Structures are given as C-alpha cells and as structure tokens.
Amino acid sequence: MPRLAVIQFPGSNCEYETARAARYAGFDVDIVRWTISRDDFHRYDAYILPGGFSYQDRIRSGAIAAKLPVIQYLQEADTLNKPIMGICNGCQILAEAGMIPNLSGEHKVEVALARNIKGQDPHGFVCDWTYVRFVRPEKSMFSSFIDSDMVFPIPVNHGEGRFVVPDTVDLSQCTVALYTDASGTASEKYPITPNGSAQGIAGICNQKGNVFALMPHPERASLLKQIPLWIDSYWAYEKRRSLRLSEDFEGPCMPFFKAMKSAVLAGVSHV
Amino acid sequence: MSKVSLYIYTKNTDLHAMSAFETIKSVLNYPYLNGLKRYRHITLTFTGWTDDEARQKVDEFNRHSFQLLNPNKEAALLQLQDALVGEISSSDLDAEGRLLKRLIETAFDGHLTEVSVSIAWEFSVDAHGLSEDLLKDELRHRIIDTTSYTQGLLINPIYEHFKWQISTRTAVG
Numbered sequence: 001m002p003r004l005a006v007i008q009f010p011g012s013n014c015e016y017e018t019a020r021a022a023r024y025a026g027f028d029v030d031i032v033r034w035t036i037s038r039d040d041f042h043r044y045d046a047y048i049l050p051g052g053f054s055y056q057d058r059i060r061s062g063a064i065a066a067k068l069p070v071i072q073y074l075q076e077a078d079t080l081n082k083p084i085m086g087i088c089n090g091c092q093i094l095a096e097a098g099m100i101p102n103l104s105g106e107h108k109v110e111v112a113l114a115r116n117i118k119g120q121d122p123h124g125f126v127c128d129w130t131y132v133r134f135v136r137p138e139k140s141m142f143s144s145f146i147d148s149d150m151v152f153p154i155p156v157n158h159g160e161g162r163f164v165v166p167d168t169v170d171l172s173q174c175t176v177a178l179y180t181d182a183s184g185t186a187s188e189k190y191p192i193t194p195n196g197s198a199q200g201i202a203g204i205c206n207q208k209g210n211v212f213a214l215m216p217h218p219e220r221a222s223l224l225k226q227i228p229l230w231i232d233s234y235w236a237y238e239k240r241r242s243l244r245l246s247e248d249f250e251g252p253c254m255p256f257f258k259a260m261k262s263a264v265l266a267g268v269s270h271v
Numbered sequence: 272m273s274k275v276s277l278y279i280y281t282k283n284t285d286l287h288a289m290s291a292f293e294t295i296k297s298v299l300n301y302p303y304l305n306g307l308k309r310y311r312h313i314t315l316t317f318t319g320w321t322d323d324e325a326r327q328k329v330d331e332f333n334r335h336s337f338q339l340l341n342p343n344k345e346a347a348l349l350q351l352q353d354a355l356v357g358e359i360s361s362s363d364l365d366a367e368g369r370l371l372k373r374l375i376e377t378a379f380d381g382h383l384t385e386v387s388v389s390i391a392w393e394f395s396v397d398a399h400g401l402s403e404d405l406l407k408d409e410l411r412h413r414i415i416d417t418t419s420y421t422q423g424l425l426i427n428p429i430y431e432h433f434k435w436q437i438s439t440r441t442a443v444g
Contacts, residue, residue, distance in 0.1 A: 055290055056286065058286055058287045058290040058291070059287055059290065059291055059424065059425065060427060063417070063424060063427070064290055064291075064294050064424075066420065067294050067298045067299065067420065067424065068298065069298075071420055072420060075420065096417065096427070097420050098418075098419050098420060106419070107419055107420060108418060108419050109417055109418055109419060109427065109428075109429065110429075111429065112427045112429035112430050114361070114362075114363055114427075114430045115363045117363070117366060120366055120369070121366055121369070121370060122363065122366050122367055122370055164429050164430040166429060
C-alpha cells in the first residue's frame with residue numbers, strides 16, 4: 001500500500017480529517033511532525049500539507065513554516081516528481097516556498113497569497129461553500145481524470161486566500177482551479193470568488209503537474225455526508241438519496257486523493 | 272496641513288517579531304542581527320490644525336477610543352530615533368488605512384483628510400565592517416525580500432513593498 005505523510009506544523013488543525021480522506025482513498029497514512037528527519041521523510045510516496053494556522057500566521061500566513069528544513073525535503077521530493085498537495089495553509093506554505101507554479105524550476109517565489117478583499121476593502125475571514133472548476137486539468141496528476149466542465153462544491157475557510165499573480169507569470173501551461181458559480185461559470189466578482197483572488201484563482205498546480213496547492217478544503221468534501229443539503233449541486237441531491245443508508249459514500253473531492261494514489265502506483269510518471 | 276505619526280507596539284512580547292528574529296537567526300542563519308522590533312505605523316493627516324493641535328486631538332481620541340491603539344496591551348511612540356528602520360506598504364495596508372479613516376473621521380470634525388497604515392521593522396544589526404548602504408543591501412537580500420526557501424522573510428515582494436526610512440540614523444556595531 002502506498003505511504004502518504006500528512007505534515008503537521010505547529011498550528012495545523014486539519015491533519016486528522018485530511019488523513020482520514022487519504023486513508024479512505026487507499027493510502028497508508030501517517031501524520032508526521034515538522035521535525036521529521038530527512039531519512040524518515042523520504043520513506044513516503046506522497047505528501048499533504050494540511051490546513052490550519054502554522055506558527056499563528058506570524059509575519060504572513062505560511063511564511064515561517066516555509067523556511068523549515070522539512071520544506072527542503074519537500075523540494076527534494078518534488079524533484080523526484082512525488083505527488084504533493086497543499087490545502088489552505090498548506091497552499092500558502094507551498095506558495096511561500098516557491099513550489100507553485102515553479103515556472104523557473106528553481107523554487108523561486110512566483111505567486112503570493114494576500115489578505116482577502118471585497119472590492120477595494122478588507123474582507124476578513126471567509127467561511128463558506130464555493131464551487132471550483134479546473135482549467136487544463138490534463139496537465140496535473142491530481143485532475144487528469146476530470147473534464148474541464150466538471151464543477152466541484154468545496155468549502156473555503158481562510159483570511160489570506162487572495163492569489164496575487166504578477167503579469168510576468170504565465171500560467172498557461174499549468175492546471176488552475178477557478179471559483180465558479182454552481183453552473184461552472186467563472187467570475188472574479190464576489191461572491192463567486194470570495195476573496196478577491198486574481199483571475200478568480202482557487203488553486204494552482206506546478207508546471208510539472210505533481211504539486212497542487214488549493215485554498216479550498218477538498219478533505220471537507222471527500223465524503224458525501226460532508227455535503228450540505230442546501231447547495232445547488234448534483235451532490236446535494238445524491239446526499240438526499242443516501243440519507244437512509246449508513247454507509248460512507250464518496251463525495252465530490254475524493255477523486256483528488258485517489259488520483260494521488262494512482263500516480264504513486266503508476267510510478268509518478270505524469271511529467 | 273499637519274501629520275501625526277504613531278508607531279504602535281505591543282507592551283508584552285511581540286510574537287511576530289520574536290518568531291521573525293528566531294527564524295532569521297536559526298533557520299536563515301544570519302548571525303549579525305541583534306534585535307528586531309515591529310511597529311504598526313499609522314499616519315494621520317489633518318487640515319486646519321497645527322501640529323500641536325493635531326497631536327492633542329489624537330491624544331484625546333486615544334483616551335476614549337481603542338480604534339488606533341488598545342492601551343491595555345499597546346503603546347505608541349511618535350518617532351523612532353537612532354535606529355535602522357524599514358517600512359512595509361501594500362495595497363492591503365492601504366485598504367486598511369481607508370477603512371480606518373471611515374471609522375474614525377467623525378471624531379475629528381472633518382479635519383482628518385488621510386490615514387495611512389504601514390508596518391515598520393526596527394533592526395539592531397552588527398555592521399561587521401560594512402558601510403550603511405552595503406549593510407542595507409545585505410539585509411534586503413538575506414532577510415527582507417522573500418525570493419526563495421533560503422532567502423528573505425520579512426516581506427513578500429509579490430505584493431508588499433519595502434523602503435528604508437530616510438530620516439533615521441543607523442545604529443550599528
């Protein structure tokens with residue numbers, strides 16, 4: 001069974017539900033600490049940086065965690081094309097560490113996550129359900145199984161989730177997740193994009209397709225029972241149908257975790 | 272036109288500054304930093320008042336409002352002297368300034384014309400034989416502008432801007 005490490009930082013708070021989603025997808029999962037040794041770290045086949053508030057978001061969210069030795073190990077794993085997913089705070093850490101979109105191939109900081117805005121005003125913390133759709137899904141090992149018109153309901157919980165992408169950064173060769181309405185129409189405008197993110201970006205994959213950083217929480221939409229009944233989605237209808245049954249059915253975002261496993265079993269040869 | 276500058280700091284341990292200092296010393300391995308302080312710098316611009324009048328009005332405002340600073344845990348300096356200070360600005364902080372102005376302007380009877388917010392970092396550094404300009408360049412490169420895993424921490428140059436304060440003298444050595 002492939003082994004996956006969920007990397008716990010001081011202040012992480014989504015590691016257990018993330019581990020559960022990865023376990024359901026078929027991984028042998030360990031929650032490992034940020035102090036893990038290089039040898040122990042490289043025993044794993046895939047990695048997830050979970051959500052939370054590492055180091056209390058001091059200086060900027062993800063800024064301090066991105067300087068730890070474990071990030072160097074993660075960059076080494078990236079060069080071996082192992083699948084790496086960063087969720088919410090994990091996404092912020094990957095951006096601060098220069099692991100997305102990594103167009104230079106040298107792990108230089110190319111995009112940033114700034115504080116949420118609504119129009120021109122500060123918008124504070126957002127906690128809501130959103131919808132995302134993937135552009136160029138075939139370029140990432142996490143989304144190569146989906147069509148670009150598929151819409152995923154997924155929750156967001158963050159205060160610093162606004163992607164800032166300089167004009168010089170060309171994402172045209174990367175998989176990008178966009179905030180959309182329930183029908184899949186993307187817009188940068190609030191409330192479709194809840195945080196003022198540039199181009200309505202919710203997540204970015206690196207150019208090689210093995211590192212995926214996403215501000216919304218796929219682990220909180222990985223099982224059908226996590227989907228609220230009020231959202232405008234096929235998945236809410238499915239949940240209504242399944243209410244009589246006690247089984248755990250897969251939710252809309254479980255395939256991302258399963259895709260990580262498939263990539264490992266296929267020898268991580270997406271690139 | 273008159274301006275009142277407030278450098279607001281926490282009376283207790285500033286966890287942002289403490290973590291930044293520890294990270295710079297022990298992870299970025301920059302040995303010449305001896306101290307680091309962080310201030311929230313608010314500049315209030317008034318029209319129709321002298322500098323003294325404006326300062327008096329701000330003092331009065333701070334006595335009955337926590338909107339600029341909370342005296343239970345914060346205090347303010349009017350200027351930073353004999354220090355190497357750099358300021359961070361960003362569109363986020365600009366937006367915060369505009370919001371703050373909307374919240375407090377009625378208390379100043381229409382005299383308040385602008386509020387700007389920035390973050391000021393005060394560095395205590397061993398110059399290790401470098402001139403002031405070279406030292407500033409080294410600080411920018413090693414600990415300020417975040418460009419990669421090994422370089423920079425205090426700002427993310429993708430959306431934040433950093434500039435050295437012109438009016439301060441360097442305290443090094």
